[in-house]
Amino acid sequence: MVGNARSIVTDFDVYQRELARLVTNVTQLYEATSTLPAYQPDPTTMRVLHISDVHLNPAAWHIVQSLVRQYKVNVIIDTGDTMDHGTSAENGFLDPVSDLGAPYVWVRGNHDSASTQRYLAKRKGAHVVDNGEAVSVAGLRIAGIGDPQFTPDRSAAAAGDAAEHSAGRRLAEAIRDRRAAGAPVDIALAHNPIAARETDGTVPLALTGHVHHRRTEVLPGGTRLMTEGSTGGSGLRAVDDGTPDTVQASVLYLDRDTRRLQAWDEIDLGGLGLAKAEVSRHLPAENRPGATPTPTTP
Structure with a gap:
């Protein structure tokens, strides 16, 4: 049993290093071969790496470091569920955030405890947003609210969607107050899409996670809601169904002057034990070739 355990640890270490190397290679290939007559980011473009739902998968940190280097990321935004049970014993898993190569903005998910939040707030380079508070990082003003529910706590009844709606409304009110005070927010963060919709x-732009699959939509009021998949491939629970979940992350390109989304790249990697990678670029409708107004050439 000890021999098998050592083999698993060794094999997993090789896997996570190889997956990080794979994403490096595929992003280099993508940049070298892309000839699409579409958005081409210039050196002044702000690059945001959106990750979510790491769920204690250590391979995620290797992938994030690789993406930060390849894309010259200005800020990492994590929309929560970095942990699985939120215990103090898990807190050491957060230590690598100080060495990822870019500022790290985080909002609490329903698998992250108050202990998780306090521990992360003390890490160098980490910025925790909660209760509608805002931080200014890399030229962006980002506000967020932590998830009002803590799933692993079986002693308290789940408050359900009502709690999410309430949290979202508090965040929206705080953002409106900041705008009235002349400090508008560029990006809103919540873990659950229900809260973010408020x-x-x-x-x-509003960023969220929670559902372990990616989706983007423009809401009736004009806010673009971007939901990220699981950057941890749903963690170890991904093997329960026999087919590992895809590892997902996105790089968002924002104009430095207007701080509006210009384009985004979706990165999809093989889940636990799988070696595959896909990168695809997407444009908002107003930035697509032939749209009005046509984007200027950098």
């Missing part, structure tokens, strides 16, 4: 009309 910010519609108050910000140009």
